[in-house]
Every structure is written in structure tokens, then in C-alpha cells.
Amino acid sequence: MQKVAELYRGKAKTVYTTEDPDLLVLEFRNDTSALDGERIEQFDRKGMVNNKFNYFIMSKLEEAGIPTQMVRLLSDTEVLVKKLEMVPVECVIRNRAAGSLVRRLGVKEGMELSPPLFDLFLKNDAMHDPMINESYCTTFGWVNESNLARMKELTYKANDVLKKLFDDAGLILVDFKLEFGLFKGEIVLGDEFSPDGSRLWDKTTLNKMDKDRFRQSLGGLIEAYEEVAHRLGINLD
Numbered sequence: 523m524q525k526v527a528e529l530y531r532g533k534a535k536t537v538y539t540t541e542d543p544d545l546l547v548l549e550f551r552n553d554t555s556a557l558d559g560e561r562i563e564q565f566d567r568k569g570m571v572n573n574k575f576n577y578f579i580m581s582k583l584e585e586a587g588i589p590t591q592m593v594r595l596l597s598d599t600e601v602l603v604k605k606l607e608m609v610p611v612e613c614v615i616r617n618r619a620a621g622s623l624v625r626r627l628g629v630k631e632g633m634e635l636s637p638p639l640f641d642l643f644l645k646n647d648a649m650h651d652p653m654i655n656e657s658y659c660t661t662f663g664w665v666n667e668s669n670l671a672r673m674k675e676l677t678y679k680a681n682d683v684l685k686k687l688f689d690d691a692g693l694i695l696v697d698f699k700l701e702f703g704l705f706k707g708e709i710v711l712g713d714e715f716s717p718d719g720s721r722l723w724d725k726t727t728l729n730k731m732d733k734d735r736f737r738q739s740l741g742g743l744i745e746a747y748e749e750v751a752h753r754l755g756i757n758l759d
Contacts, residue, residue, distance in 0.1 A: 524541065534550065534554065551568075568744055614642070615639070620632070692726070693722050729746075
């Protein structure tokens with residue numbers, strides 16, 4: 523499948539059209555951003571690692587009955603996906619307290635959350651992705667009630683699948699975000715799942731193995747991503 527034209531350039535991925543109007547190519551770049559894109563750096567191999575990581579995770583979710591936009595890998599940094607009408611709302615699951623939750627509520631980082639928290643955020647970098655709720659989604663027409671309910675159902679289902687997957691690899695799935703879109707009227711998981719959009723801690727040391735290493739200037743970003751991939755059995759060669 524050949525790329526035809528650049529459709530959209532995000533903070534870490536570029537989207538291209540193809541000769542098939544229902545299919546797109548996602549290219550994972552080496553860019554890493556923080557502070558809503560205000561800080562950007564390049565890391566060798568990052569695009570390749572995230573592309574293969576994302577494909578592996580999406581395949582596991584497909585096997586569990588969660589519909590995704592994934593079609594097939596095209597290269598080390600490119601994947602073919604279904605073209606979705608994206609919902610401008612991020613779904614976040616929190617299994618432990620970290621990040622903005624700690625800052626907002628003053629709870630202790632690492633506190634176990636039972637049951638897990640489900641949060642919604644409007645995708646808008648200019649407004650720093652403000653937190654919203656179900657009423658906002660329907661009032662402003664971002665997503666209707668039935669599709670939002672489906673998004674919530676699939677997010678919790680993904681959490682059940684991924685918590686076990688990472689636990690078996692000696693990792694804690696602290697939190698993660700998912701994005702969804704519509705494909706021929708059906709809610710489908712889109713965008714990506716990688717250490718860029720999740721928090722992953724080592725079960726024994728609680729070392730951070732995700733983009734917080736970049737946000738907090740801890741160093742060893744790609745080494746951490748590759749270690750997580752290795753534990754999951756992802757072939758990066």
C-alpha cells in the first residue's frame with residue numbers, strides 16, 4: 523500500500539492518505555514531546571519501537587474482541603490502518619494514582635485505586651486537554667450517549683486485558699489513555715497504545731518505564747521502552 527499525500531502531522535506521528543479512501547498509513551517518528559508539544563526532542567529508534575509496540579498491543583486487544591483500526595505492519599515505522607472519524611475525547615483509566623491526579627487531589631503517588639478511575643479529556647492542545655464528563659460530551663455534541671457508553675465499555679475491557687499482560691511481564695499498568703473513532707458507524711479503537719500514552723512501572727523497583735522518564739528528565743527513555751518491549755516478547759529486530 524503506497525502513501526499518496528500527507529493528511530496530518532501530529533506531535534509524534536504523521537498520517538498519510540492511500541489510494542484506498544478507507545485506509546491510511548501511520549508513520550511513527552522519533553519525536554518525543556511534553557508540555558503539549560512545547561518541548562520536543564528526537565530519540566533514535568523511538569519511531570520503530572513505538573510502531574512495533576503499538577501493533578503488538580493492538581493485536582492482543584483484537585484477540586480479546588476489541589475492534590481496532592489496525593490492518594497490518596508496512597515497515598519498521600509504518601502501519602496500515604482504517605480511516606476513522608475520530609472522537610475528540612480521550613478515555614483514561616487510572617489503576618494507581620500518578621500525574622495530574624496526584625497534583626489535583628494531593629493523594630500519594632502509587633496509591634492503588636479500586637475500582638479504577640475512568641476520566642474523560644477533551645483533545646485540545648491549546649487548552650491543555652481539559653478534563654470533562656459525560657454531560658459535556660453530549661451537550662456539545664462531541665459524542666453521543668450510546669457511542670460514549672461503548673467507548674467506556676471497551677476502555678475497561680482493555681484495562682482487564684492489559685493489566686494481566688503487563689503484570690505477567692513484571693510491570694504495573696498505572697494508567698493509560700485511549701482514543702476512539704467511527705468506522706462505518708462502529709466505535710473502533712484508534713491512534714496508538716505505547717509507553718508515550720501510558721504509565722508503566724517495574725513491579726519490584728517501581729522504576730518508571732514510560733514517557734515520564736522524558737517529562738521528569740530521568741534519562742534512559744528508549745532503553746526503558748525497549749526493556750518493556752523485551753519483557754512482552756516483542757521482536758524489535
